[in-house]
Amino acid sequence: MDNVSYMQWRRQKLDDYPRNIEALVVDIGGLNRLSAGEKDMIIDKCRRYNMAIYRCADPAVDRAAIRAFAANFGLNRPDYHLCANDDGVSELCVASVGTRTAYVPYSNRSLSWHTDGYYNLQSRRVRAVVLHCEADAASGGENALLDTDIMYIRLRDESPDFLTAFEHPECMTIPANRDSLGEIRPEVTGPVLSYGSGGSIHMRYSARKRNIKWREDDMTNAARECMSSVLGDKNGPALHYRLKPGEGLISNNVLHNRTAFEDGEKSPRKLYRARFFDRIKTL
Numbered sequence: 001m002d003n004v005s006y007m008q009w010r011r012q013k014l015d016d017y018p019r020n021i022e023a024l025v026v027d028i029g030g031l032n033r034l035s036a037g038e039k040d041m042i043i044d045k046c047r048r049y050n051m052a053i054y055r056c057a058d059p060a061v062d063r064a065a066i067r068a069f070a071a072n073f074g075l076n077r078p079d080y081h082l083c084a085n086d087d088g089v090s091e092l093c094v095a096s097v098g099t100r101t102a103y104v105p106y107s108n109r110s111l112s113w114h115t116d117g118y119y120n121l122q123s124r125r126v127r128a129v130v131l132h133c134e135a136d137a138a139s140g141g142e143n144a145l146l147d148t149d150i151m152y153i154r155l156r157d158e159s160p161d162f163l164t165a166f167e168h169p170e171c172m173t174i175p176a177n178r179d180s181l182g183e184i185r186p187e188v189t190g191p192v193l194s195y196g197s198g199g200s201i202h203m204r205y206s207a208r209k210r211n212i213k214w215r216e217d218d219m220t221n222a223a224r225e226c227m228s229s230v231l232g233d234k235n236g237p238a239l240h241y242r243l244k245p246g247e248g249l250i251s252n253n254v255l256h257n258r259t260a261f262e263d264g265e266k267s268p269r270k271l272y273r274a275r276f277f278d279r280i281k282t283l
Ligand SMILES: [Fe+2]
Pocket: 114, 115, 116, 256
């Protein structure tokens, strides 16, 4: 994209940027009852903000319904990862037994800023995610969300050198994942910032302090500082929302975090999550 086109795109993104979460919300009949008009509204939000929150009148949900809903948006290639069930859909709730107990998403602890699948190989890049709430927590479990395009603009405004640092193929390394039986996943090294067809922006990021090795370079450090300050800014561009039962987020894997939560005794928090190698089809 030449500079004139970039400045036009930047102006449009900033003018359009939602000031409140309601701008992202689309009411729909249900996961299996999506009208053409509702679908178009979700696509419009995703085109402008890289995400939409849908609110189902009919709260019926199962893993097949999540896949069927996602398929409306060209999301057909799920990331079958370690903890997902065979259909590529994970059920996120507090795990008390099994492999999942080793992973923070399956606990009630907070999750720092990240994009999903940052530990995946380049060939398994997660471009889109559907996160659907069946039951919310008694308290907590709120997400903060930030369109990756907005982060790109903020970095570029501050210094184009930050983009160069984040594009470096050795920018961020995630050490291998091993358990007592051996290696589950090899070490993964790659850029934070990469680009897809049509110039779409992809970020691979985790704010975790442990288990991440950053390229040791002043510009990388400065770029990370800039990113952290935008993400941590209370008056910054991040939006905050706590999904309620029957609501979900469909996104081009935007930056997000999660606050800690407490489950009630009767109905623990339960979210379905499906990750896809496809990007949301907006044409
Ligand atoms: Fe996530």
